[in-house]
Amino acid sequence: MFKLYFDNFQNYGMMNLRSFLRFLILLLVDLLSIYLANYLSILFRLFLGVINVIVFPDNFPYLIGPFWPSWIWVIFLSLMAFYRLYTSTYTFWEELRRIINVGFFSFLLIMAISYIGRWYGFDTRFFLGLTSLFFIPISITIRTIVKYFLYRFDFFSYRAVLLVDSKDSLKIVSKALKSNKFLLIHIKSIVLLRNFNDDEIERVVSRVNNSRVNNSRVNSLKNIDVVVISLENVPEEFLSKVVSKLHSVVKKTYFIPNIGELPLLNSEMLFVMSHDLPFILIRNNLxxxxxxxxxxxxxxxxxxxxxxxxxxxxxxxxxxxxxxxxxxxxxxxxxxxxxxxxxxxxxxxxMYKDADERLKEILASDPLKREEWEKYRKLKDDPRxxxxxxxxxxxxxxxxxxxxxxxxxxxxxxxxxxxxxxxxxxxxxxxxxxxxxxxxxxxxxxxxxxxxxxxxxxxxxxxxxxxxxxxxxxxxxxxxxxxxxxxxxxxxxx
Structure with a gap:
């Protein structure tokens, strides 16, 4: 019993260590991105002749990022934290969208605060704000490179158990996760449900929690961070129980609902707590x-x-x-x-001017070309x-x-x-x-x-x-x- 608790303590300690190291690496990446963005804006100012390069000592604070006023660093890092770019993972395009928001709002805040405080001249305020715009491509580029290596170096990835009830779901979800390495999710084990009863729930939890069932080790897994659930045909009561059980075992649970082809890209979840009723708001933006x-x-x-x-x-x-x-x-x-x-x-x-006549001849004389045209409305090696x-x-x-x-x-x-x-x-x-x-x-x-x-x-x-x-x-x-x-x-x- 003591060894079991000790193993669990070690597992949670290792997960927390990985989480802290991921946070620290991304924080250092952002500090580097801010510094490089600042340095690039300084080079831009030098190019325009705003700063006199010869009088180097007077301009030294402008050329070295750490000599920036501390509130500017706070703005960048606070916005990155606000958009949950340290604690959550997103696809590449979603992360880029959030970084663009960080760059845009940091620009507005830097310009507004420096204007209200009457700090610096307009040109200095503008180029400080310009740093925010340079930050966007620099940050996403460095984060892409770093996340590639974090994904390849298994220690820093999120270790996941995939819970499915069909081989089709397994294929679709596995392909989606592997094609989105930015999520940093590695599937370490797959649980294919056979029944929808309490024994099955215990089997699932034991796989995730590395616990003992009937005094025997059941496919033990260490250091699981997340569980990904994709269940197409499952009783509501069973789903509620298994999610509730897993909620106490892992920090994060990804649930992929079976809702067909609903347009959810711009959807929003609303929840009526007094009735335990979720609403999905689907917008037609156009x-x-x-x-x-x-x-x-x-x-x-x-x-x-x-x-x-x-x-x-x-x-x-x-x-x-x-x-x-x-x-x-x-x-x-x-x-x-x-x-x-x-x-x-x-x-x-x-095409040649008589392209329509050539097409009619091709379709009339070549059945394969006619079939290709019917399927794609285009032809490879088109003689027209x-x-x-x-x-x-x-x-x-x-x-x-x-x-x-x-x-x-x-x-x-x-x-x-x-x-x-x-x-x-x-x-x-x-x-x-x-x-x-x-x-x-x-x-x-x-x-x-x-x-x-x-x-x-x-x-x-x-x-x-x-x-x-x-x-x-x-x-x-x-x-x-x-x-x-x-x-x-x-x-x-x-």
Whole structure:
């Protein structure tokens, strides 16, 4: 008995040690990020000539991060703690969102406090605030590198027991955890439920708690931090009991509810304590006028910037297209937009002028090509495409003129893929058609960054529905950021 208590004490002590070391490592990472962000802002000031490099002693406090006023360090670290970036783990994109919030609010606080206190001149206040903006990319970069090694070095990861009632759940949850290493969760043991009774609960708890059942050791596990529960068909009473039991054994329990395809990305949990009743608030963000204004404003500003940036590229590509295949370099494809209205979708012409006739001949003579076209609405090694067309399609440069569609309000930067009337009638059933008509199609979208042409059409429709149901401005930002590596790698493009 004494040895059992001693073992449990050792286990909890080891878990607390790992938690403390994780906290300490992340704290040091953030201190380094703040220092580097400060140093980068100083270099920026030197570059602009705000600081005189020759008078080094007078500027020494500005050049060395630790000589900063202590309240600035407190602001950064307090905000990181407020957003639970030391005590909880998140996916990469969620952690990035929280770090952006830290950078934004630290900028506002530094500017406001230094202004109210009448400390420093405007230029110094501004560059102190600029440190907050530099902090964002530096922090997420260093945290990504450090978390990679924390995950690889097993001692610092969260050791988990996975509790499932089917092999399908096991496969899905295991894949999700392995693909999100930022969570730092390692599955150390799997418990596949056989029955839903009290004996089964004791078996589960014994696996987690490293206790003894009938004086025999049952698959003992040491230093378990979390339990991940994914149960599809389980009685409510059994679930309540097993969660209650595990709650007293481990610090954290992740519960994956079986709620189908509900749009939960922007959901919020409300709880009525007097009736022990939870409410899940599900928002349709795209129906809110403020969000519509934000999305439209972003579309216009982003498109203007993109057109100015890529105008020389558009001119050069247009000349190359005309040289290889005489004719107008811009192709107007008839596509369906918001509300089911048809519009002319601009594209750089990547095919020969008689492309439609060539397609009819291919589909009539080649059954395999016809089957591929029916499934994907695209063809690999398409003979209709010109040499320059293959290049611009591979890098998605043929879609650059669509920024003009965005300015006109016919398209958005991010949204469902623009499709034809035929595709709407054939692939988009009632639900899919409703959600597609609800928004303007996008230049990029969730389907494009999810393997695009390598996925079948049903997957495209599902991603369109999921995007509309779960839309947020941050989701658009994530898709844009994911588009960059997808285009560079030419993932699924042909």
């Amino acid at each position: 129906l809110q006028p403020t969000n519509k204004l934000i999305k439209r404003s972003f579309d216009i500003l982003f498109s203007l910037f993109a057109l100015i940036l890529f105008l020389p590229v558009l001119v050069i590509l247009s000349l190359l297209i005309v040289l290889e295949s005489p004719g107008w370099p811009i192709y107007k494809a008839r596509r369906i937009g918001k509300g089911g209205n048809e519009f002319a979708c601009y594209k750089l012409r990547s 495409i010109t040499k320059i067309g293959k290049f611009i399609r591979k890098l998605s440069l043929d879609e650059l003129p669509q920024f003009f569609n965005v300015i006109k309000g016919e398209m958005s930067v991010v949204g469902p893929r623009a499709v034809t009337r035929e595709e709407i009638e054939k692939y988009y059933r009632d639900e899919g058609r409703y959600y597609y008509y609800l928004v303007t199609p996008g230049i990029t979208g969730l389907w494009q960054v999810s393997g695009r042409n390598e996925k079948d059409y049903d997957f495209r429709v599902k991603t369109d529905i999921w995007y509309v149901e779960n839309w947020s401005f941050w989701l658009d930002i994530v898709i844009i950021l994911k588009t960059i590596p997808a285009v560079v790698k030419s993932e699924g493009a042909y």
